[in-house]
Amino acid sequence: DGGITQSPKYLFRKEGQNVTLSCEQNLNHDAMYWYRQDPGQGLRLIYYSQIVNDFQKGDIAEGYSVSREKKESFPLTVTSAQKNPTAFYLCASSGWREKTDTQYFGPGTRLTVL
Amino acid sequence: AQSVTQPDIHITVSEGASLELRCNYSYGATPYLFWYVQSPGQGLQLLLKYFSGDTLVQGIKGFEAEFKRSQSSFNLRKPSVHWSDAAEYFCAVGAGNNDMRFGAGTRLTVKP
Numbered sequence: 001d002g003g004i005t006q007s008p009k010y011l012f013r014k015e016g017q018n019v020t021l022s023c024e025q026n027l028n029h030d031a032m033y034w035y036r037q038d039p040g041q042g043l044r045l046i047y048y049s050q051i052v053n054d055f056q057k058g059d060i061a062e063g064y065s066v067s068r069e070k071k072e073s074f075p076l077t078v079t080s081a082q083k084n085p086t087a088f089y090l091c092a093s094s095g096w097r098e099k100t101d102t103q104y105f106g107p108g109t110r111l112t113v114l
Numbered sequence: 115a116q117s118v119t120q121p122d123i124h125i126t127v128s129e130g131a132s133l134e135l136r137c138n139y140s141y142g143a144t145p146y147l148f149w150y151v152q153s154p155g156q157g158l159q160l161l162l163k164y165f166s167g168d169t170l171v172q173g174i175k176g177f178e179a180e181f182k183r184s185q186s187s188f189n190l191r192k193p194s195v196h197w198s199d200a201a202e203y204f205c206a207v208g209a210g211n212n213d214m215r216f217g218a219g220t221r222l223t224v225k226p
Binding site for chain 2: 090
């Protein structure tokens with residue numbers, strides 16, 4: 001079964017801690033993305049990666065970091081510099097052949113700062 | 115820059131009734147348009163997409179959407195709503211793989 005997995009489903013963080021959210025895909029997609037979702041708002045792009053070992057900032061990258069060492073994996077670290085990290089985080093992947101390839105989403109991770 | 119507006123934050127319909135969810139976009143060129151559905155605590159599932167061609171697009175779960183360039187709209191419709199359709203629906207416009215803009219969503223409640 002091809003798809004995108006995210007772990008953990010729920011994550012609790014104390015203030016001042018860094019936490020890492022996992023995202024894995026077996027769709028053989030070149031591109032991967034991280035979005036943040038807050039209640040009553042659409043999705044906002046944090047980072048994206050078009051290819052292994054390359055990634056670019058999205059609209060709200062401050063306080064976040066990513067890596068792309070393998071095609072299948074795109075972990076997101078929420079650092080202590082992120083002032084308001086409580087949110088629902090969604091990972092997505094797509095091809096990169098058309099102008100806008102369809103993005104497919106994982107089930108999400110809900111992060112809560114205690 | 116492109117943007118998406120979903121004018122209705124919350125819609126309630128009776129089971130078996132028809133449904134139309136509105137989506138208006140702002141984009142200078144021919145847009146790539148998408149509708150996604152999200153159940154509580156879940157990721158987004160693609161319902162349908164429009165890139166070019168026939169302006170009436172069929173999707174999964176009996177949904178369809180019509181692209182109207184003159185109105186900058188891409189409204190989602192379903193002739194008969196089922197209780198399982200209760201969810202949040204997002205319209206999105208793409209100007210590039212790294213430039214997808216999502217609406218704020220419309221929450222659908224289905225009355226028995």
